[in-house]
Amino acid sequence: MQKFILRNFTLIRTLIAIALGIVISIFLIYVISETPGFSLKSFLIAPLLSKSRLSNIVENATPILFCGIAIAVAFRAKQFNIGAEGALFISAAVGTAFAVSTSMPIFIHIPLVLLVAAGAGAAWGFIPGFMKAKWGASELVASLMMNYVAYFLGLYLINNFFRDKEAGFLVSYRLPESARLAQFLEGTRMHYGVFLALGAALLIYYLMFHTTLGYEIRMTGHNQGFSRFGGIKIFKIIILVQVIEGALAGMGGMTEIMGIHGRFNWQMSPGYGWEGIIVAIIGREHPILIIFASFFLAYIRVGGQSLNLLADVPFELVTVIQAVIIILITAEAFLGRFKYKLTVNEAKREEAGDESLA
Amino acid sequence: EQEGAGEAEGEQVQKEEPLRVVLYVNGTLGDKSFFDSAHNGLEMAEEDYNVFAKTVEGSYDSSRWEPDLTQLAEGDWDIIIAGTWQLQEYLEKLAPMHPEKRFFTYDTSVDYSKEGLDNVYSILYSQNEGSFLVGALSAMITNSDMDKANSEKVVGFLGGMDIPVINDFKVGYVEGVEYVDPDVDVLVSYAGAFNDPAKGKELTLAMFDQGADITFNVGGETGLGGIDAAKEREQYTLGVDSDQYKIFKETDPEKAEWIVTSMMKNVDLSIYRGIRKHIEGTLAYGEAEVLGLAENGVGVADNENYKRLVPKEYRDRVQEIADMIEAGEISVGTAIGK
Amino acid sequence: MAAILEVKNIEKIYPDGVIANKDVSVSVEEGTIHAIVGENGAGKSTLMKVIFGITRPQNGTISFQGQEVNFKSPDDAIQQGIGMVHQHLMLASDLTVAENLVLGIEPKRRGIFLDDHEMIRLTREVAQRFSLEVPPDKKIKDLPIGIRQRVEILKALYRKAELLILDEPTAVLTPQETEVLFRTLKQLKANGKTILFISHKLREVKEIADRVTVMRDSQVITTEDAAKLSEEDISHLMVGRDIRTERIPQSETTGEVVLETKGLSFVNEDEIFVLKDVSFSVRAGEILGLAGVEGNGQTELVKLLTGLLQPTDGEIFVRSKAISGLSPRKVREIGLAHIPEDRMENGVADQASVKENLIVDRYYKAPYSRRSRLLWKTITDHTLDLVKRFHILTRNVDTPVNSLSGGNIQKVVVARELSADPDVLIASQPTRGVDVGSEEHIHSLLRQVRDEGKAVFMVSADLDEVLKLSSRILVIYNGEIVAHIPDPSMVSAEDLGPYMLGVKRQEDLGAEIHS
């Protein structure tokens, strides 16, 4: 038993933290809501009961997952590029521009549009990457600023060249059917982008842990001096991880446009890049864990929406509740002492067990 | 169980079932203009009629609007109100699937050439026409010898973002200015955000520095910064959507004083009117209604400050122009659909 | 004499389950120098950390000056009069000596401001009192390691330490510096201070310690008067077997020149001329030893040789092929391997596993990977083999390196570099912080490499090591080669001292070095 708990400690702790976060939310909801029971149900259960809400979770998780693994790649190499948000925005704009100005058969158009979007994102990641590798400029600041540049540049592009004049709002022309990702379940908006995201996560997992490049990336993150000493080209890695980050985030943005909106219709930057940081950290920068983290975050998001829609808890409080849950989940030291005690007991037991071997 | 009844979905057990109306805003309340106004209209109706009303804020996250609306349509609402062009497409999809429900949309119209939209009522406002009027007024003021009018022929327009709805105001405003005096320069600044009053203020100050003697603020919270700049510089300014003089009269009279008038977009009245007509059974579903100057959908706020600051001669001229627009003698351009 | 420190039945288990101290009891008498010896990973540093309040034991008691104490943090220990100089120096390198010294008990002016002058005065005062000279307003990063360590000792003395703990203080010192340190320690002892000190150099232990505690496998084996034990006795107690420590004669066969440098110069970021016109060559089948006080350009020289830095001027050849300008990987592929001087900086990625650390120079080649795919099974087998061959003490090959003891980390590095089967081996401080048993093991490996006809260039601050292993010796001072000793058996450590300190210098070295 003890051994079991120890082996799965992180998982168990995360589950307890989630439970505790939920208890705190329940408390908050009890204070705020006049119909707490119903509110709770709306928050936690409702998203799981309706087909459309379940599909919302999947839809929501898709771009977050893309951004999460994107950021994890860079973070693994200790490159704190937080520019997934910008890459996502600019890629969606560029991808849209390309999609609406070309026409081809669907099986060429879709991959090509995704490629163009990923390319735009890659270019966006290249800039801070190059600045860091070549001149040592802080990628954190550069990428942060480039998020704003991406936002305004993306709007500029759409507003001035690809704006649908028929529309009463700032939106691009509609993507041609050949550049739309199909929604695969009648009555929902779930689209094939989610499979792309899952595929990308598996691919990145494989890349990080089973290829030489992944090894190079991880070692660079652990210790640059060591990696250079071992012959790894740090310069290349620093740029490459940020390029990969940009490309993945860009795909995340574009699949959302291709699968859900059908046209570029963002007035505000959608924030998936920031949520990507959250899931990357919750998922310990591990692609497989990030899948779970993304779906969890999407679940909390959709729960929040349904709470807001059905019950009397204002939208902003939902944000507060989400913040509380996130902090608890990543509280490393939470239950730390308990784990230590278990470890000590276990070590003593083993020690007693094989005295002769010692 | 006692609790169950009044709770939850709020089935109110009364003699007569109230009309259940939900307003879905694809943003948040608190903009002191557009969405707040819609919300007020609904509250007015709730007060006067047997209506159960609820407003849901959908935030600016566009990916959740469609599912939210779907869920509302599947709920037990009688009327679902969802405005702005951004929700139009979703309504066009949802309304035919729920023929027993009624839908309002405002500030846009669904495309009635499509099938199954007989249960949707659309309200359009001619904000370009209203803006034309305040534009004309601005041109008169900058040419005038009013207290704070300077010799330079410059007026300013502060937009939240460079997007069609905002530009519809701008186009009307600029045309109004030019109609009165083509030599007047219109400075146009966008803040790039609707939530940055400090930047709105800074932009407006800069326009004053460049010789503007009156500015028109169309930018939500950002626009409020513009009004603050007017107060600081003691210059004229124009409110938008609601009568912003009235809003500030109590809490900040010094500020209110500089709001010459506001370009009214009477979303509240129009929604109230729609619900009233629905109850009376006279509302024409299946078509769009354009509320312009004539229908009191837009207009110029006629309050004591307007009368105090603006000479009668100008006010009369504004009224004259309004009449000409109503009569179709002047046609105002628009930024929407081009 | 009374015991100043009484440690009883200490048990310490780390959060990852490693039992580092098992029922450890030691008694230290006041006014003595007490040495703790033991193999790498025996639990010496852990015991010191427990005494100093850095980590808390699961069981056991500690009494200090007759009272039972329960330190929650080093602060408590310091308050009570215990000072510690750590195995890895604990100084903020961008701060000055004085700032480092007074940190935590700063002199103040007008209640809130730092008193800069007082700070410097205090530094001078304490430095004078204990005759340990330091420059008060120099930044730590601009000081050689010996001086840095002096600052560490002063830090403890400034805090009025009665008991001073030194964890391997001599590992990084030259014989001269060690000499000075020992004089200081003896003087401190004369002043009534007690010193607890860890070393792997048994000669030193014999020279200075009054009593010796020997640890093995997390336990205390014995505590004895130093006089009663010979070096051989101690090493026998430590490892449970005998260790050869005699000099082994050099085999005569040296071959062609394999590594050669011509006129190497290097200017560093702080615009200091670190290396000046360095030329030498190493032949197959010999070990060329480079002696010198640390910080005289050895670090840079090694980095130049291995492609980690590019020379400002000059050329490096391996088998007559110029290698400057080549990347570290190319340099390795030409047949160079490198044991770096600072294992934590370059030698390992400390959060990565032992396995991952052992493949950094070969992961991209067969049989460790195929078409960019890592073959974990091969890698695991390979590393298990290395762990066994090089006696690396680790729970398994997936353990992160940072939970190994210092000496075992060094073995990880040595295992990787030697198993690369290089033509040229650059070994920088190859046995730093390694216990006698392992030291001997590494030495025999280096000899083996030499006897296989490889060229070895060894840099070491440990003169005994240089004298024992080298076929020839160069001495570096201030970035220049100042002496060439073609036959080390003719000289002693004392003979090299004047060259290392820049007092003496051979003229016209040019031709001779390439002998």
Add this chain to the structure above:
Amino acid sequence: MSPLLDSIFSSDFGFAVLRVMTPLIFPALGFAITDLAGVVNISLEGMMLMSAFFGVIVGAFTGSLLLALLAGILIGIAMGAALGYFHLKLKTDIILGAIAMNMFASGFTIFLLYVLTGDKGSTSSLKSLVFPEVHIPLLRSIPVLGDILSGHNVLTYAALLSAIVFFFLIFKTPLGLRIRAVGQNPDAARSVGINVDRVQLYALMLSGLFGALGGLYLSMGYVSWFARDMTAGRGWIAIAAATLGGNMPLGTFLAALLFGSVNALAIYIASVNIPSELIQMIPYVATVLALALYAIRVQKRRQKIKEEALEEEYDSGPPDNPPPAAAKQRGGSS
């Protein structure tokens, strides 16, 4: 066009630069102090927001400017302490903790706003207080400079003063020494009995204090009400400013000045007939360029020093250097 040029070369422009800078200097210093202490705090956006809100609310309900100031400052410090608790005690990742704090601040302010005023957008229904403007007698009479420097909000002067206070705090007080030591080598600090967690906690709380002043300026100086999310990214730009300024007081001040000027410029030319998005992009593009140029210059200088030293060496023979220190290898560039 000429009124535009006139206005850019007028003292109004200079005045605007200082005004735009103010809400950047405070949080930039707030970030710098945490970065120096090794606990990067990216929650300045949230800290500013909370203080901006509580300042206005307390001011409006008590009518006391002093209480408003205190409330704003206390809430900022409390935010810093909370982040400290999560990170230092519960070991929450500090970046994530800060992101959560930002989320919390955004939601919580609007929620309370709604509870207290029934409004979700701004406190413009409340009569709120503002910090006074200060006219400095002597300064004022200097021709152009007087117009630029005099007549600002008291918090603008406080911001300039803060940079100086920051200098003394970091370089001339024991706490500053400890902050630097902890940031550089926490083990070293620990080894002399310094409670590293406590020093980092203080740094975070001080950061909250600075952030709070920035927030208060926004809602009770720049404008006179609180509006939802009114910081509008200033907390992020401040981080860029501190980084550009190397976390040092003068550097941070200069970086904030650069931002202020570029922003003011973007504001003044906003009415020119250039697509607005491109104008709004200017400050951010300028920052990226500044960052690159700065980094390039540092590298060039290093290169040049090397070459010069080499030449000198050949000219004058071996100089009598002290035993050279080990060259430090800079991570990041190869």
